Amino acid sequence: MKINLFKAHLRPLDFVIFVLALLAVIGSSVLVLGRQSGTRYVQISGDSGEWIAPLDRDAEYRIPGPIGTTLVHIHDGHAAIVESPCANQLCVLSGAISEPNQWVACLPNKVFVRIVSGGTTDEGAIDAGTY
């Protein structure tokens, strides 16, 4: 079975459609690459293990530690420690974090919460809260 390309009688719109489809392929590739590096995760380290969660999905994590349970809340693209068994409550007072490399920690209960970026180059936007 032979199909002759030149005999196929291609019409002008065929080329337009081909180019549009090609643009869709290229466009989706660019979008996917950009999106991938922009995804942020919450990384939680505790005494008994490690947790990872996407920042854009609301969730609640109970992290066990030496003096009790620390409650980490992910909501609206922000992560925060909302309940802690520690005496000074500094971690709760630190508030919510959302930019890559920001962190909150509860030292007495050995819980460390940090925002990491899905990409390798994305260092995050400059944020007033980080100086």
Place this chain on the structure above:
Amino acid sequence: MQAPTDTLRNAPCRTVASRFSNTPDVTALLAAFCFFLSAVEYMLPKPLPFMRLGIANLPILLAVDLLPFRWFLLLAAAKVVGMSIISGTLFSYVALFSLAGTMVAALVMRGIRKSGRQAVSPVGISIAGAVTSNAIQMLIARYVIFGEVAWLIAPLFLATGLITGTAMGLFAAHFAANSQWYACALKGTEFSPPASSGTQSSDTAARRPKQKSARAQRRDSRRMKRREAYEARINAVYSALAGIAVAVFFLFQRGLFPKTIFLVGFILWAWLAGKRFSLSSTLVVSLGIVAANLLIPSGRVLARIGPLAITELALIEGISKALTFEGLMYLSKAAIMPSLRFPGRFGIIIAQAFRYYDRIIEYREGLRPKSFVRDIDLLLQKVWAQA
């Protein structure tokens, strides 16, 4: 076989009242050819399980110029429903993917033909259809099974659509230019009936494309026995209704354990019904779904493989989705019987398409890769003339 085919080839279109004006009949024949070509496609090697060439879309491409709008859409729907009945996937996500992709692509193809008229050839129509179909399936994959990760394979999927769409378009253009049946159908005139093509071979052994090992043959014959026994006892409509009821119940299950129990039950049911299935491909597809879900980590880190963290919640979610996907697949295979028919006009078309399909299967020995276009054209002519 040689002599009658030559007279067929040269048969001119007759200018008598023809059956081509019988739109439902033409629709049914084209639908039957969709079923048949998808079976041919099934036998071709694939680089990836989800990648298909889409030769089953050839009749749809031909129908863009052949059928009125309503019948064109009906053909697209009949193609999906008929193929899902043959493969038994009617109640599974596969049918949902297929239906959405095919129907939207059909609308786009028809729209481009109507607005582009002579400025567009089957190649452009085919590319638009294939890319649209794949894009729609991507969207469903995103929202139903794979989640966010589905976007990652979007470029690959769209590129596949572009390549297969171009190939299929060239093939369809070539076929349309060389097919006697299509030429007569476009003109609405009947071709002369073939002189003596009454060589019906009822020998089932001759239909097998390849010789199978003795063990595989024994397994097949045992399966067919189970199937006959099952089909003799069970009514196709009740079976399908029972399937729907169980599917609703199954979809309400949340835990991994009950889902697993259901899946095992469905596999047993499909086995009992004498359906063909492959546990290894189930395993491969399931692993793919789980792996896709692990790419977006969530929950406690259970282990690390290189840069990939295996996280608890992502793992559970992946297994849960794989169980649902495969569970519906087996339930569908078990509950959908080949003799299932639908009521109404649509049902009549599907039933007629299945009658044509049976006849195509009977005549298909003459199909060779070298003269594929000619052989398919002859097959179309023979089946049409025999009706």
